Amino acid sequence: MLRTLTALLSLLALPLAQAQTFTAATDPARAQVTLPAPARPELPSILLIGDSTVRNGHDDGQGKGAEGQWGWGNPIAAYLDASRVNLVNRAVGGLSSRTYRSSGHWERSKAFIKKGDWVLMQFGHNDASPVNDNSRARGVLRGTGPEKEDINNLLTGQPETVYTYGAYLRGYIAEIRALGATPVICSPVIRKRWEADGVKVQRAGGNFAAWAAEVARQEGVAFIDLNEWGALRYEALGKETVEKLFPADTPQETVHTNWLGAAVNAQLVIAGLIQNKLLPDAFYTHRFAPDGSDDRPVVDARKVKVEAPRDPRLPSLVLIGDSTVRSGGQNGAYGWGERLAAFFDTQRINVVNNAIGGRSSRTFFTEGRWASVLEQLKAGDILLIQFGHNDGARIGDPAAKNRGSVPGIGPEAVEDTKPDGSKEMVQSFGWYLARYISDAKARGANVVILSPIPHKDRWQAGQPRDFENYAAWGEQVARANGAQFIDLTMLVTEAYRGIGAERVDGFFSDARTHTNDAGAVFNATRVVEGLKRLPGQPLKAYLREPPP
Missing domain, CATH: 3.40.50.1110 (SGNH hydrolase)
Incomplete structure (x- = not known):
C-alpha cells in the first residue's frame, strides 16, 4: 500500500x-510521426x-x-x-x-x-x-x-x-x-x-x-x-x-x-x-531464451523411439522430415504425415512416420535418427523426405541449434562449432538429400523428395512462391540421383488459392508454420495427389478413399 x-x-x-x-517547431517527432493504434481493439494489446x-x-x-x-x-x-x-x-x-x-x-x-x-x-x-x-x-x-x-x-x-x-x-x-x-x-x-x-x-x-x-x-x-x-x-x-x-x-x-x-x-x-x-x-509464434536459442527444448532424437513397421512382412511407406510432417499435437499442431495413413490400406502397407520436430536435413542425419530409420528399410519400401523449414538457420549462430545446412546442392562444406566445443563440417542441403537417396536405394527402397509445405503468409496470388530454392534443389537432387520429386509447396499453394484466405487461416495452430488437425488432413490430401501423379504410380495399389 x-x-x-x-x-x-x-x-x-x-x-x-x-x-x-509544444509546436511543430519545438516537437518535430510529434509533428512528423504517425503512431499506430491497436489493429483489433477487441483483443488484448x-x-x-x-x-x-x-x-x-x-x-x-x-x-x-x-x-x-x-x-x-x-x-x-x-x-x-x-x-x-x-x-x-x-x-x-x-x-x-x-x-x-x-x-x-x-x-x-x-x-x-x-x-x-x-x-x-x-x-x-x-x-x-x-x-x-x-x-x-x-x-x-x-x-x-x-x-x-x-x-x-x-x-x-x-x-x-x-x-x-x-x-x-x-x-x-x-x-x-x-x-x-x-x-x-x-x-x-x-x-x-x-x-x-x-x-x-x-x-x-x-x-x-x-x-x-x-x-x-x-x-x-x-x-x-x-x-x-x-x-x-x-x-x-x-x-x-x-x-x-x-x-x-x-x-x-x-x-x-x-x-x-x-x-x-x-x-x-x-x-x-x-x-x-x-x-x-x-x-507466441516463436520462443527464445536469453541466449537467443529457441526456448522450446529440441527433443533429443536418441530419446525418441523410432517407429517400427506394424507388420515387417508388408512393404512400408516411410516418412522422414520435420514438425510440418509430425508435430504430435503439441500446442494443437499436427503434421500432414500424421493424417496420411487414412488414405492407405494399412492391411497391405505400413505407414511409418519417423519425422521429428525441429530437425533439418542436417540434424536428422547427424543425430543418428537416419541410421535408425535406415536399419528398417527393405527392398520395395518407399521413402518420403521433406526438409527445408529449418535448413535456412544461420550456421554458427547459437540460436540456430546447429540446424542450418549450406545452401545449394554442391560439395561445399562449412565448419561449425557446437555448444560443447566440438567441430562439425556442415554439408549442403543437396548433399544430405543425396545421402538419404543413396543409402535408401542401397537397401532396395524407392525415394520421393517433397518440397516443404508453404507458410500461411506465402501462398496468395502475386506473392513470390515459398521455398523456391529448396524446391529447386530438391528437384535437382532427385533427378540426379534416381529419385522422384513432388513440388508439395505449389500443390498446397494452388489448393489454398482455391479455397481462400478465410479457410486457410483456420488451418493453422500458430501464426504461420504449423497446421492444426484440419490443415494436416488438407495437406495430406495434397501429398496423395502428388503421389498419384508420379510416373508409374508406385503406390496406386495401396491407396483407398479416406473416411469422410
Whole structure:
C-alpha cells in the first residue's frame, strides 16, 4: 500500500510537464510521426513506449530496407500471434522518459490502454542528455530518488520541473496499473562498444540499466535486462558477426541496429516476457531464451523411439522430415504425415512416420535418427523426405541449434562449432538429400523428395512462391540421383488459392508454420495427389478413399 501511494504521489508531481503546449517547431517527432493504434481493439494489446531503439523514425528503415536503422519493436511482431494479441509500437525516436510524457505522446498512447493489456517501456539512451538546452532539452536527473529541479526550458520558453529517471518510470507504472494493465520495464539495449580485448562488451554507462532494474524491483514490476543479455549475446556471437547487426554504411554507429540486429534484441524481449511468465503461451509464434536459442527444448532424437513397421512382412511407406510432417499435437499442431495413413490400406502397407520436430536435413542425419530409420528399410519400401523449414538457420549462430545446412546442392562444406566445443563440417542441403537417396536405394527402397509445405503468409496470388530454392534443389537432387520429386509447396499453394484466405487461416495452430488437425488432413490430401501423379504410380495399389 505504501509503495502504491508513493508511486501515485510521484505521478501527481508531474502535471506541470504534461501541461506544456509544444509546436511543430519545438516537437518535430510529434509533428512528423504517425503512431499506430491497436489493429483489433477487441483483443488484448501489448503497447511499446520508448525511443528510437524501439521504433526508429517512420519505422521503415529510412527507405533502405533491412540495412537501414530499425528498432526492435518492428521485428518482434513476427514472434507474436496477431490473431490473439495486438502489438502496438508507440515508441518515438529522440525522446526520453521525460519528453515522451511532456510532448504529449504518453497522453495519446494512454488512451489505448485497457484492462488486461501490457505496456513495455524502454528509456535511457536519451535521458543522459542535457536537462536544459535549446536543442532537445530532454535530459533527466540522475538516479531514482525524489530530487527535482525547476527550470525555465530554453527550448519551449516555459517553466518545467524535471525529475529523476526513476520518478518518470514510477509515474508510468502508476498510471498503467490504474488502467488495469501490466507495466514491464526494459533496460536500454546494449551499445556496440567493446573492451580493449575485443572480446568483452562494455555494459551501459550512466547507470540507467541499474536504475531501471532498481525501480522494477522496488515497484514489483517485471524487468527485462536488455543491457546484460544483449552484452552476453554479442560476446557469444563475436565482434565480426556483431558488425553485421548494424548498418554497413555507418560503421561508427553503436546504438541503432539494422533489421537483423533489431531482431536479435526482439528475441531478447520475447525471452524476457517468457521468463517473467507475462503472456499466455498461445500468444507466441516463436520462443527464445536469453541466449537467443529457441526456448522450446529440441527433443533429443536418441530419446525418441523410432517407429517400427506394424507388420515387417508388408512393404512400408516411410516418412522422414520435420514438425510440418509430425508435430504430435503439441500446442494443437499436427503434421500432414500424421493424417496420411487414412488414405492407405494399412492391411497391405505400413505407414511409418519417423519425422521429428525441429530437425533439418542436417540434424536428422547427424543425430543418428537416419541410421535408425535406415536399419528398417527393405527392398520395395518407399521413402518420403521433406526438409527445408529449418535448413535456412544461420550456421554458427547459437540460436540456430546447429540446424542450418549450406545452401545449394554442391560439395561445399562449412565448419561449425557446437555448444560443447566440438567441430562439425556442415554439408549442403543437396548433399544430405543425396545421402538419404543413396543409402535408401542401397537397401532396395524407392525415394520421393517433397518440397516443404508453404507458410500461411506465402501462398496468395502475386506473392513470390515459398521455398523456391529448396524446391529447386530438391528437384535437382532427385533427378540426379534416381529419385522422384513432388513440388508439395505449389500443390498446397494452388489448393489454398482455391479455397481462400478465410479457410486457410483456420488451418493453422500458430501464426504461420504449423497446421492444426484440419490443415494436416488438407495437406495430406495434397501429398496423395502428388503421389498419384508420379510416373508409374508406385503406390496406386495401396491407396483407398479416406473416411469422410
